[in-house]
Amino acid sequence: MEVTNIDTFLDYYERIRERTKKLIAVVPPEQLEWAYLPGKFTIGDVIRHIANIERYMYAETVQGRPSAYQGCDSSYAKGYENTLAYFDTMHAESMAIFRNIGNEGLQRKCMTPAGIEISTGKWLRAMTEHEVHHRGELYIYLNLLGVKTPPIFTLTAEEVAARSISPGNS
Numbered sequence: 001m002e003v004t005n006i007d008t009f010l011d012y013y014e015r016i017r018e019r020t021k022k023l024i025a026v027v028p029p030e031q032l033e034w035a036y037l038p039g040k041f042t043i044g045d046v047i048r049h050i051a052n053i054e055r056y057m058y059a060e061t062v063q064g065r066p067s068a069y070q071g072c073d074s075s076y077a078k079g080y081e082n083t084l085a086y087f088d089t090m091h092a093e094s095m096a097i098f099r100n101i102g103n104e105g106l107q108r109k110c111m112t113p114a115g116i117e118i119s120t121g122k123w124l125r126a127m128t129e130h131e132v133h134h135r136g137e138l139y140i141y142l143n144l145l146g147v148k149t150p151p152i153f154t155l156t157a158e159e160v161a162a163r164s165i166s167p168g169n170s
Contacts, residue, residue, distance in 0.1 A: 003121030006101050013098075016128055017091060020050065020135050022150050023142070024087070029080035031145055041072070043141050044083050048072035050134050051090035057113065058127045059094040062101060062120050067113040098124070 003009045024047055032044040041049065049072035056068040077086035106121035118126075142149050155163070 001125060003106055003125050004103065006099065006103055006106060009106075009121070009124060010095065010098060013124075013128055014095075016131055019152055020131060020138075021087075023135060023138055024084065026142065026147055026149060027080070027138075028145070028147060031147075032080050032083060033074060034141070034145065036141065036144055041137075042074075043138065044074060044077075045072045046134050046137055046141070047083055047087055048074075048076050050131055051087045052076065053130060054094045054127060055090040058123065059097040061110045061112065062105075062123060063097060064110065066111070069113075 027043055027047075033042045035042040035045070052069055052072050056070070060066065060068050077083040101120060106119065106124070108120050109117045110120050110123055111117055112123065139149055151159075
């Protein structure tokens with residue numbers, strides 16, 4: 001997918017974010033700082049990581065600035081409600097920056113933290129993949145805790161299978 005229209009991309013990205021928020025909404029507040037192993041990201045860390053990477057790495061680099069990402073621990077937001085508010089605030093700031101890129105800005109090169117020059121459109125596409133990657137982590141974390149998680153696209157895999165025909169019987 002080549003990103004050539006900023007409005008179309010941002011509409012798409014907002015739908016990605018809506019699915020992430022739907023998942024975050026089922027996080028038990030008392031489990032926000034739970035991690036499956038000591039030294040690994042907590043659920044809250046993953047949420048703050050998505051927020052901070054979007055704002056302080058992707059939004060900075062598309063403006064021609066170096067990454068300002070400094071981590072994602074609870075010093076950025078403590079508690080469930082504050083973490084959700086922080087997540088939304090960072091997203092709103094990022095979206096304002098992304099809207100200012102314009103279609104022509106999608107072709108402009110930006111520098112990744114790894115020192116690789118890439119088109120801004122490709123960099124924003126990578127941001128989407130990054131969020132989806134961490135959303136997958138949240139699904140695993142919540143499943144480990146026994147939390148029922150929402151399906152991505154209305155039906156669970158089991159519901160799709162139940163509504164499908166056997167292979168070769170089309």
